[in-house]
Each structure stands twice: as C-alpha cells, then as structure tokens.
Amino acid sequence: MCQTKHMRLHITLDDELVGELDRRAGRGRRSAFIAKTVERALADERRWEEIEASLGTVADSGHEWDADPAAWVRAGRRAEPERVG
Numbered sequence: 001m002c003q004t005k006h007m008r009l010h011i012t013l014d015d016e017l018v019g020e021l022d023r024r025a026g027r028g029r030r031s032a033f034i035a036k037t038v039e040r041a042l043a044d045e046r047r048w049e050e051i052e053a054s055l056g057t058v059a060d061s062g063h064e065w066d067a068d069p070a071a072w073v074r075a076g077r078r079a080e081p082e083r084v085g
Helices: 015-023 026-056 071-077
Strands: none
Touching: 015 026
C-alpha cells in the first residue's frame, strides 16, 4: 500500500479571502479545500501546456475536410450509428 506524504506549508492570505474560504469549505476543511483547488489548477496548467505544445502540429491544408467541413462532420456522424447528433 502506498502512503501519501503530507508537507505542512505556511501560506499567507488576506482576511477577506480566508473568510470566503471558511464560508465555502468550512473552517475545519480549509486544507482539503485548498489541496483540491491546487490540484485542479495544476491540472489546468498541464492541459494548457499540452495544448500550446501541440499548436502547429496539424498542417493548415491538405485535409479531407477542407472542401466542406460540415459535410465531413455529418458523414462521420452517420458512420457511427451509436453517436447522437
């Protein structure tokens, strides 16, 4: 079984922010709320890094959908009967 290590941090927040944190998370749940929020923010940052790294990897032209993108999408939808739309 893998045990998660926890590290104590000292974070300074203004009173108004702490007040809202307490209203939303509850005073005894600050750490869990902050940890969950940081995890989400880091996941967003990783996704944006992946998106930015992929920019320019698909050519601007020469695709089967270039002539009529809407028709290409409709044909793809018809090819998969379990799809809706």
